[in-house]
Amino acid sequence: MEIIVKETPEEMSQVAARVVAATLNAKPNAVLGLATGSTPLGLYRELVRMHQEEGLDFSQVTTFNLDEYVGLSEKHPQSYHYFMHENLFRHINIPKQNIHIPSGTTHNYAAFCQWYEDRIKQCGGIDLQILGIGTDGHIAFNEPGSSLGSRTRIKTLAKQTIEDNARFFESPAEVPIYAITMGVGTILEARKIILLANGEKKAQAVAAAVEGPVTSMVTASALQLHRDCMFILDRAAASALKMLDYYEWIQANMPNAP
Numbered sequence: 263m264e265i266i267v268k269e270t271p272e273e274m275s276q277v278a279a280r281v282v283a284a285t286l287n288a289k290p291n292a293v294l295g296l297a298t299g300s301t302p303l304g305l306y307r308e309l310v311r312m313h314q315e316e317g318l319d320f321s322q323v324t325t326f327n328l329d330e331y332v333g334l335s336e337k338h339p340q341s342y343h344y345f346m347h348e349n350l351f352r353h354i355n356i357p358k359q360n361i362h363i364p365s366g367t368t369h370n371y372a373a374f375c376q377w378y379e380d381r382i383k384q385c386g387g388i389d390l391q392i393l394g395i396g397t398d399g400h401i402a403f404n405e406p407g408s409s410l411g412s413r414t415r416i417k418t419l420a421k422q423t424i425e426d427n428a429r430f431f432e433s434p435a436e437v438p439i440y441a442i443t444m445g446v447g448t449i450l451e452a453r454k455i456i457l458l459a460n461g462e463k464k465a466q467a468v469a470a471a472v473e474g475p476v477t478s479m480v481t482a483s484a485l486q487l488h489r490d491c492m493f494i495l496d497r498a499a500a501s502a503l504k505m506l507d508y509y510e511w512i513q514a515n516m517p518n519a520p
């Protein structure tokens with residue numbers, strides 16, 4: 263695991279955007295795994311800027327989003343379809359047919375989930391997966407207790423997640439109870455993973471994921487098993503890491519490594 267600590271959320275977003283741009287420069291038809299939530303907003307703003315000002319090209323890119331609320335239509339302002347369209351897709355040159363987001367309104371969830379898994383494989387697998395982390399340590403909507411081998415499926419949201427996400431809805435009662443989400447096993451198959459976290463309220467979850475045991479109680483801890491995973495944090499989100507000095511020492515000495 264590589265731990266990168268920046269002073270601000272803006273710097274965190276810029277580092278993440280450079281990782282995405284490097285991936286696309288090396289492989290213009292890369293498959294990206296995308297996340298929603300407050301955390302990646304700065305990253306998406308920076309990617310839009312890079313597209314508009316520097317010509318970062320998405321014309322051959324394919325994307326798969328992590329999750330969607332069950333029961334919200336694509337037009338619902340709190341759906342992740344809407345979020346992605348508003349914050350990224352409508353500002354870049356990605357072909358519509360290359361975009362994949364789990365359906366929150368299918369009539370056959372089991373069949374849809376299998377199709378989503380098969381479609382990721384048909385597209386060659388995910389080259390770079392972007393993740394946030396929940397205050398309960400979840401990645402995507404893999405709540406505590408999710409199998410670390412889980413695949414795309416319906417998941418019941420934890421009460422803490424419903425409370426965390428209630429800020430986007432009129433009231434907690436309006437937050438959907440179910441979501442369709444890629445599994446931990448699905449995520450771990452990505453070739454490279456970057457997890458972004460900022461703010462003090464993520465500090466405990468980040469510490470548990472990086473320095474705690476690998477456990478389904480903190481599904482982000484499964485990332486310890488991945489060979490190419492980078493946590494990009496702001497200083498507040500890194501504040502509960504016991505080995506912080508060492509991670510910064512590694513980064514400081516990396517340019518001279520043999």
Ligand code: PGA
Nearest residue numbers: 299300301302394395396
């Ligand atoms: P947030 O959500 O970026 O809105 O904090 C992160 C998550 O729940 O994965």
